[in-house]
Amino acid sequence: MTMTRANPTRRQLLTMIGQVAGAGAMYQAMTSMGFAAESGYRGTPELQGPRQGRRVLILGAGIAGMAAAYEMQRAGYEVKILEYQDRSGGRCLTLRGGDRYTEMGGHEIACDFQGDSYLNAGPWRLPVHHRAVFDYCRRLGVALHPFIIKNNRAFLHSASAFGGQPQRIGDVEKDMRGHVSELLAKALNQGGLDEAVTLEDREKLLEGLKGWGVLNSRYAYRASDATGGVRGWDIPPGGGLMPDASPSQPFDLSALLQSELWEQVFGFNSYSFEPPMFEPAGGMDAITDAFASEVEDVIQLNARVTRIAQGDDAVTITYEDGGRDGTVREETADWCICTIPLSVLAQIEVECSDAMRKAIAAVPYASAFKVGLEFRRRFWEQDDGILGGVSYTDLPLVQIAYPNYGFLSDGPAVVQAAYDTATGGRSFTYSWSSMTPQERIDAALALGRQIHPQFDAEFLSGTSWVWHRVDWSLGCYGQWTQDLRDQHYETLCKIDNRLVLAGEHCSHIPAWLEGSLLSALDAIKRLDQRENA
Numbered sequence: 001m002t003m004t005r006a007n008p009t010r011r012q013l014l015t016m017i018g019q020v021a022g023a024g025a026m027y028q029a030m031t032s033m034g035f036a037a038e039s040g041y042r043g044t045p046e047l048q049g050p051r052q053g054r055r056v057l058i059l060g061a062g063i064a065g066m067a068a069a070y071e072m073q074r075a076g077y078e079v080k081i082l083e084y085q086d087r088s089g090g091r092c093l094t095l096r097g098g099d100r101y102t103e104m105g106g107h108e109i110a111c112d113f114q115g116d117s118y119l120n121a122g123p124w125r126l127p128v129h130h131r132a133v134f135d136y137c138r139r140l141g142v143a144l145h146p147f148i149i150k151n152n153r154a155f156l157h158s159a160s161a162f163g164g165q166p167q168r169i170g171d172v173e174k175d176m177r178g179h180v181s182e183l184l185a186k187a188l189n190q191g192g193l194d195e196a197v198t199l200e201d202r203e204k205l206l207e208g209l210k211g212w213g214v215l216n217s218r219y220a221y222r223a224s225d226a227t228g229g230v231r232g233w234d235i236p237p238g239g240g241l242m243p244d245a246s247p248s249q250p251f252d253l254s255a256l257l258q259s260e261l262w263e264q265v266f267g268f269n270s271y272s273f274e275p276p277m278f279e280p281a282g283g284m285d286a287i288t289d290a291f292a293s294e295v296e297d298v299i300q301l302n303a304r305v306t307r308i309a310q311g312d313d314a315v316t317i318t319y320e321d322g323g324r325d326g327t328v329r330e331e332t333a334d335w336c337i338c339t340i341p342l343s344v345l346a347q348i349e350v351e352c353s354d355a356m357r358k359a360i361a362a363v364p365y366a367s368a369f370k371v372g373l374e375f376r377r378r379f380w381e382q383d384d385g386i387l388g389g390v391s392y393t394d395l396p397l398v399q400i401a402y403p404n405y406g407f408l409s410d411g412p413a414v415v416q417a418a419y420d421t422a423t424g425g426r427s428f429t430y431s432w433s434s435m436t437p438q439e440r441i442d443a444a445l446a447l448g449r450q451i452h453p454q455f456d457a458e459f460l461s462g463t464s465w466v467w468h469r470v471d472w473s474l475g476c477y478g479q480w481t482q483d484l485r486d487q488h489y490e491t492l493c494k495i496d497n498r499l500v501l502a503g504e505h506c507s508h509i510p511a512w513l514e515g516s517l518l519s520a521l522d523a524i525k526r527l528d529q530r531e532n533a
Contacts, residue, residue: 039514041132045525047075048532050334056527057082057317057331059308060339061299062090063513064503064520066291067136068337069298072524080331081295082303082319084472088292090339091122091473092513094283095372095463103469107437111463112374117403117414119372120284121465122476123513124401124416125149125277130514132521133287137280140290147277148404150268151389157451158394161259166391166451171248172256173265174214174231178221179253181213189219223247264392272512279404287513307349308336308499315498335527339503339520341365343474352496359488363505365475367429369466371418371444375458378406378413383454395447396420396428412460417444421476421511433466440464478505493522500527 056072058065061083069079097113111119125147126133137144152170187193188202188209197205209215214227221227228247235246256262267273280286292299302322309316315336321327338345343365350357380386380402388404401416418440422429432440441462449455467476480489493506502523507515 039129039131039509039518041130041135041514041518041521043135044071045521045528047071047524047528049076049528050531054078054335054531055080055333056335056337057315057333058337058339059305059317060084060090060503061088061292061301062339062503062516063092063288063291064516065090065337065339066288066295066299067517068339068502068520068524069295070291071521072528073295073298075528079295079298080333081299082305082317082331083299083301084304084340086301086322088296088299088301089285089288091467091476092285092288093121093465094285095119095121095465096283099463103437103466104471105469109437109463109465111372112461113372113414113463114374114412114460116282116406117374117412118283119370119414119416119463119465120279121370122467123284123511125279126513127272127274128276128278129271129274130509130512132517133513134278136291136517137287140287140294142286142290143281144278145281146404147279148388148402149273149275149277149390151386151402153384153386154389154402155386155391155393155400155451156261156264157391158259158261159450160394161261162255164450166393167251167259167261168232169265169389169391171231171251172261175221175250175253175256176262176265178213178215178227178250179256181209181215182219182221185209185213185215185219221250223249260394267392281405305340305348308338308351310336310351310497310499334498335531336499337520337523337527338499338501339516341473341475341503342478342505344472345501350499352499353491355491356494356496356499359492360501362484362488363478363480363492365468365473366422366477366479366511367427367433367466367468368421368476369418369429369432369440369464370416371432371440371462371464372414373417373441373444373448373455373462374412374414374460375454376412376460377458378409379454379458380415380452381408384452391451393447393451395450396431397444397447397451398428400448400451417448417462422479429466429468432464433468437464440466477511480505480510493519495526495530 055078058069058081061081065081069081073079095111096118097111099111101109103109154169155166156169156172157166185206188206213221214230215221216224224247232248233245234248235243237245304320304322305317307318314332314334317331319329321329342360342363346361386402387407388402391400397418398420403413406413420428445455445459467473492501500523502520504510504515506519509515
């Protein structure tokens with residue numbers, strides 16, 4: 001395909017090359033904000049254990065709270081978890097057929113998926129370098145299978161480019177590589193880089209660019225049998241007397257630049273999304289279910305904490321017992337580990353230092369939404385040849401993620417048809433949050449048909465989840481900035497008399513399960529040291 005548009009500007013070219021050359025700088029910036037950091041896990045802490053009769057109250061039965069309970073019980077502490085919901089698992093939530101929830105505003109979230117299909121409403125993928133999560137999955141017997149984060153057959157889509165037709169990720173990426181190689185070869189041959197490379201290096205680099213960019217003998221990126229072997233074919237090689245093969249036509253450089261689809265390709269350079277990634281078989285809640293099976297005897301559900309009071313020798317938690325007509329009760333312990341999201345904790349009466357109180361109130365929570373659509377058949381596999389992976393669009397859907405299980409099977413399957421978080425300058429999350437559940441499904445269908453026209457004919461059912469309408473979370477995750485970390489992070493993580501906080505918000509890997517686990521393990525290590533000081 002060739003499209004005639006204005007020649008690329010210098011700014012566009014510099015931006016394109018800067019996307020490649022600046023990946024390290026981008027990673028450093030992401031790390032400072034806590035989104036791409038390497039896990040610091042080196043095994044679970046060796047706890048000395050308590051003096052006789054010492055008791056710990058843990059607030060919240062998400063992965064941080066249950067991991068803390070699991071390790072402290074093993075060390076000999078008496079532990080009890082108070083959980084607001086009627087389930088454990090926290091934001092590690094998987095929606096399946098028959099599930100019903102009421103979101104803030106009174107609308108019911110209904111999930112009517114058939115069979116074993118599901119939608120991970122919260123976390124949904126595991127980077128391979130998140131060592132704590134993988135270690136606990138091994139220890140607790142949680143089966144994992146690959147999560148396909150990048151599929152060259154999936155789509156990149158812009159409503160304003162290529163007539164609104166989606167393009168294959170692999171085509172865009174390979175064409176950008178070819179065009180950049182051609183530009184670099186031209187600069188080398190014209191002496192533009194003589195001060196940067198020796199004559200010998202110049203010849204080696206030119207030869208390398210031929211292979212890397214699939215350039216012809218004139219160092220040009222043009223359709224050929226060689227590009228067909230990399231990019232694919234309009235008429236693929238066949239057998240017998242089938243037609244001769246014909247290579248696919250690369251996109252014009254200017255058309256690619258104007259489309260801005262190439263910018264999405266560089267998102268795959270993020271360390272957080274480095275393949276291979278993984279997910280638990282059957283849904284992300286398999287991880288928290290495994291923890292719950294180890295500590296279920298110490299979890300009290302339907303316990304809404306209303307006050308945290310500290311004294312010199314004890315901490316007292318006041319809560320409403322939702323399982324017993326809302327009776328107000330108290331629990332007293334020597335220590336308290338609080339994993340309640342800061343967005344909720346800021347609304348609870350907490351006796352703590354002024355600095356801690358300011359830190360709790362300072363961190364905003366990111367919004368996020370998901371829409372899951374169930375279809376009669378796997379048309380993305382059968383019609384479009386997409387088995388797993390994620391398609392990206394500039395429509396408010398943002399992403400369409402295909403299931404990484406049940407490949408080539410018959411019958412219904414679920415696609416994560418829309419997903420975004422409020423982490424950048426552009427976000428559609430609040431628009432989706434303002435819709436009713438049915439409006440979200442209708443919007444996902446209307447937008448999705450621009451990428452997959454089969455959406456309407458194959459649709460069976462849908463569900464959605466918006467984290468700002470969840471009363472026990474009030475958002476998806478702690479949205480740190482470097483300024484906020486400089487002011488409040490250390491205070492937030494320190495033990496305050498007999499109270500210590502834990503959770504993804506007390507980590508440099510917010511929004512990820514790894515951050516929750518590392519925070520919990522660090523908190524119990526320091527608490528154990530304080531106990532034995």
